[in-house]
Amino acid sequence: MLAKCYWKMFTRFDDEPDLRARAARPSLASLLHALERAVETCPKPRDSRTEPILEPHYKIVSIMHKLVQFRFIDPQEAADILQRQRYPIRKGEAVVITDDDSWEKFIFEHVRHLRSLDKSNWQHRFISRSAHLVFDNKQPDYAIAQAAQNQMTIFTKTMVVNAWKTELERAGRHCVYMSKYVKFMVQLLYLTHDKTSMEALAKRVRKKPTEYYHYNEVWTDCCTMYCKLIRRSGHIELNQDELIKSIPPEDFEDMAVALERWVDDPATSHPVYDHLKEALELKKLNANLMKAMPIDDLISDAYATLMLDVGCHLPRPPRQVIAAPPAGAHPLDASLPRQGPMSMSSLVSNLEGASESVQVTVEDVANVKPKPKAPGRREILRRAEVLVNRVHEGKEKDKEKEKEKAGGKSESRRASDVQVLIRRAGKDAGGKREKDGGSAQGQGEESHDGDEHDEGDGEGGYGNGDRESTPGSVHDSADDESDLSDVPDMEEGPPTLFTRWNSASQVGSADAASGDN
Numbered sequence: 456m457l458a459k460c461y462w463k464m465f466t467r468f469d470d471e472p473d474l475r476a477r478a479a480r481p482s483l484a485s486l487l488h489a490l491e492r493a494v495e496t497c498p499k500p501r502d503s504r505t506e507p508i509l510e511p512h513y514k515i516v517s518i519m520h521k522l523v524q525f526r527f528i529d530p531q532e533a534a535d536i537l538q539r540q541r542y543p544i545r546k547g548e549a550v551v552i553t554d555d556d557s558w559e560k561f562i563f564e565h566v567r568h569l570r571s572l573d574k575s576n577w578q579h580r581f582i583s584r585s586a587h588l589v590f591d592n593k594q595p596d597y598a599i600a601q602a603a604q605n606q607m608t609i610f611t612k613t614m615v616v617n618a619w620k621t622e623l624e625r626a627g628r629h630c631v632y633m634s635k636y637v638k639f640m641v642q643l644l645y646l647t648h649d650k651t652s653m654e655a656l657a658k659r660v661r662k663k664p665t666e667y668y669h670y671n672e673v674w675t676d677c678c679t680m681y682c683k684l685i686r687r688s689g690h691i692e693l694n695q696d697e698l699i700k701s702i703p704p705e706d707f708e709d710m711a712v713a714l715e716r717w718v719d720d721p722a723t724s725h726p727v728y729d730h731l732k733e734a735l736e737l738k739k740l741n742a743n744l745m746k747a748m749p750i751d752d753l754i755s756d757a758y759a760t761l762m763l764d765v766g767c768h769l770p771r772p773p774r775q776v777i778a779a780p781p782a783g784a785h786p787l788d789a790s791l792p793r794q795g796p797m798s799m800s801s802l803v804s805n806l807e808g809a810s811e812s813v814q815v816t817v818e819d820v821a822n823v824k825p826k827p828k829a830p831g832r833r834e835i836l837r838r839a840e841v842l843v844n845r846v847h848e849g850k851e852k853d854k855e856k857e858k859e860k861a862g863g864k865s866e867s868r869r870a871s872d873v874q875v876l877i878r879r880a881g882k883d884a885g886g887k888r889e890k891d892g893g894s895a896q897g898q899g900e901e902s903h904d905g906d907e908h909d910e911g912d913g914e915g916g917y918g919n920g921d922r923e924s925t926p927g928s929v930h931d932s933a934d935d936e937s938d939l940s941d942v943p944d945m946e947e948g949p950p951t952l953f954t955r956w957n958s959a960s961q962v963g964s965a966d967a968a969s970g971d972n
Contacts, residue, residue, distance in 0.1 A: 458489035600646035614656040630668040689730035695759035713769035758839040
């Protein structure tokens with residue numbers, strides 16, 4: 456801890472405004488003595504199974520490398536100091552350092568030696584230091600970035616960060632390390648053109664915002680580099696949407712519809728379309744955490760590139776052409792549809808005495824069409840979302856069809872069982888109806904025969920006219936099976952149209968008879 460404090464005071468000398476603090480700056484000798492004293496007082500492992508405490512050994516290596524970079528110490532002197540420590544390389548033999556390249560090789564070998572002593576791979580700073588030794592102070596290119604990425608074994612292939620958090624570490628220090636490692640890995644992935652790993656890393660970072668210091672900055676770096684990777688892999692140039700905005704609105708609409716039909720075919724594929732889907736997924740993942748302008752620019756440029764590469768060569772749907780009305784026809788017949796005698800066209804055409812102002816107003820409303828606007832940014836973004844969502848809907852329908860096919864056998868069996876039950880119920884109901892109809896017919900015939908027998912008995916005619924006859928029912932169980940009431944008698948029921956007309960005619964005939972008399 457004393458050596459760390461000396462190092463902070465030694466490096467912050469130029470930024471210190473207080474003269475007394477600047478006068479109390481520790482010397483280089485006192486800093487080196489504190490570092491070597493920390494290594495000497497560090498407890499040694501009891502046996503070979505116990506892992507050594509590597510913190511002071513790593514700290515002296517790290518500070519020596521920084522002192523050489525800042526030209527505060529000679530590289531040869533720094534190498535001699537490290538070779539007389541407890542864990543030197545090459546068994547402590549003398550090392551000759553002639554230039555910066557030999558020093559970088561020496562310090563890289565020393566860090567790798569300390570990493571080999573860490574059997575559990577808990578010391579994530581050793582791994583990060585070895586990667587920075589490969590990458591820093593060099594012209595960044597693909598080979599150097601790939602070598603540095605190979606050293607960053609903290610990250611797995613699925614971009615999971617395995618950084619061990621120590622118990623005695625200061626609160627929040629682990630989040631600082633995580634932010635540094637993610638920013639460095641994002642830079643390496645961009646240089647190595649690894650878009651797949653960048654996508655996985657962005658999803659990992661978005662899920663755990665509490666593990667990073669200054670999370671918004673980390674997420675902004677991830678989104679920015681991911682957008683650049685998508686542009687680079689898809690060859691999507693900037694300001695492609697400006698070319699689309701110059702297309703006439705009618706042609707833009709036809710090309711958009713043709714693209715949607717092209718997407719419906721599962722055999723179609725295009726790299727720009729895949730990058731468009733990735734950009735829209737990144738927009739959903741962002742959820743307005745970062746300003747969406749770079750992502751929207753990427754989406755609009757990708758859609759414009761797809762339209763220029765594919766949409767221009769697709770067959771467009773035929774446009775609807777409205778034929779001119781024939782000579783002598785009403786001016787509203789061409790615009791208003793004929794739907795019947797009560798439609799708007801019939802009513803307006805039949806109003807011969809109406810005022811001309813009303814006719815002019817209706818004609819203006821029918822003939823004036825909204826002027827199509829040039830495709831703007833919002834329209835392009837909307838069309839891009841519609842284009843990608845159509846594929847998702849098609850995949851969902853295919854999954855539903857597969858599920859239906861998988862469960863088709865059981866459903867067909869159930870349907871067949873239901874049909875058998877329905878048929879049986881129909882047969883039972885039909886047989887019951889036949890039985891009921893037969894009994895009803897027999898009873899009707901019996902009642903009819905009874906009526907004829909009664910009429911035959913009355914020879915006088917008028918003698919039996921006052922006899923009350925009981926009306927017969929259709930069948931005995933009619934009251935149980937039907938809720939309908941019997942038809943009321945003409946004398947007891949309410950007056951109908953026929954009774955009213957009959958009474959009126961009788962009154963009229965009586966008046967005429969009295970008038971004649």
